[in-house]
Amino acid sequence: MLRSALICRRRLYSTIPFDNKPFKFSRFEPCCPDSAKVAANGYVPCQAHPIPDVLGRKIEIHEPMVRPSGLRHVVACIGPDALEWTRAKVEAHPGGIIHSIDHLKNRWLKGNKPTHDDKAILSTVANRPASSKTTDIIVFPEFKIYKDVDPNRLETFYPVLDTMWKDASSSLPKHVECDDMQADAFILVCTHGRRDMRCGRIGPLIVEEFERVIREKGLTRKIEVWGTSHFGGHKFAGNVIIHQRGLGGHMYGNVRQCHVADIVDRHIIHQRVIKDLWRGQVTPIQL
Template identity: 50%
Template sequence: MLSRVRTHLRVGTIQPCRSLYSTIKTIPFDTQPFPFDRFEPCCPAEDTAPSSNGFVPCKKHPIPAVLGRKIDMTESMTGRLETERHVVMCVGPHGKEWERSKVEAVVDGPVYASNQLHSQYLRSPAHRNSDAPPTDKDFLMTVCDRPPQDSPATTTASCDVMVFPEFVFYPQVDPSRLAESNVAQVLETLWKNPSSSTLPYVPNQTAIKDEEGHEVDAVVLVCTHERRDMRCGKIGPLIVDAFKNSLEHRLQNSNKKVLVYGTSHFGGHKFAGNVIIHQKGLGGHMYGNVRDCMVDNLVDRHILNGKIIKELWRGLVTPPSLKC
């Protein structure tokens, strides 16, 4: 979901403070053709004719044909609403959000709490009397299945928060006390200006780390939100497993640390599988029409060699940096 921070009360906009990617022409797209077309299988089933939408089953990586026939492989995937940051609430695999089609409908969840706090912010005198011009930018907010730090796997009493492109981590945030938490300062900064060059320092914040305590270089987020749409719900977990298996082998001789999680809806289920890769120095990039057949090539080209796959690209989620 998007934060919906737009409140066009005054003329003018806050200009984004981006570095590196000033235009689409500066994005490091791979100059070599990707070996797959959109949603193309690596091992086409020779005894099955393509469906009317172009879907062809894969002998090595099967998916239900009834879902494959509902994938859009022709409409343009670019043109999504531009965002500046991505806020990810880590609710774990047992979070109530996975039981609902809309994560903001979970009344004791962090996204609901954030929306409530945002409504209070919009009504506050500090906001209404502000001389700051409105912004036409926004930020993306989703949940993911990373277990909350130091919390039992079956509870959602607290969550952790990740913010990109900073790769900053805020542990143990209680949604019921969000307004009193230090993270509220971060959210208010983003509501004022998603392009802000700095975020408030929070005493217990850290870099995003793996289970061994190493700072990570990239985080892969795959839409697995089955209650929102069956296409991502069935195809997404296959892609998550493919990324984990591929990274285990391809990073053996690399110092890169990469995490992979399932995430909630972020738009475009008809373009399943949907993937966001946040990587230091590259920013966050969204891909669509991904099959698990393609994951090895995505790891090699994007994560290991820093090249963006234009054939599958849906747009920029975050720039590499927002510092001036």
């Protein structure tokens, strides 16, 4: 079963529309370099978009950063003030949504065997406010949002989890109430400072730049941008995931503020995946 799942993921990878046009920047390259201050790791400060040099010198810009492709991304919308943000690992907060889901999955595994490996489903939290006092959960690639999910009462959401755990490529159950997301693209930037200060400091700057560019292009109704928890590879900061209808979900690394306008142009507007910064496919276009 795992072999067939890997073959399926390789097939999905082969259909990724990589951009034939060379990207304007290499990994973590600045737009306005201060060449007099090049660090031993290759980090070059940017005069237009400064970051603390002590963090820049800890960014890895040479090692391979592509990770295995996934099938689904589950995003729990907990708002900016949730207690999960005070933990290095959001799943370590007792009573939090990820902690509760992990606990339920451990029980589920005692009597079930998943088709796919653990990397098929990525789970993170985002600072997007929930529509109620509980949690909203967004599932990609379907762009479906399940509202008012109580971490202490997961019974109503359990059919969705059960379906994904059994086979991550299965269709979501239709009897569980959900809504379609209004956005055409959903951008998540790792801002998880309690886990690592590289993303903790660089991530919010990237969020602000995405918001500025999207606002200037009049795309605020079509694109959402939020901070998210750790999803791997802090040494490759800044880390970005973009889910887009018709393109699937893709992860980028070594992103700087300098790159944002061109990412919006190439990835979102022209729907081309930028291989220079690409870290892997988070979800396919559809399942």
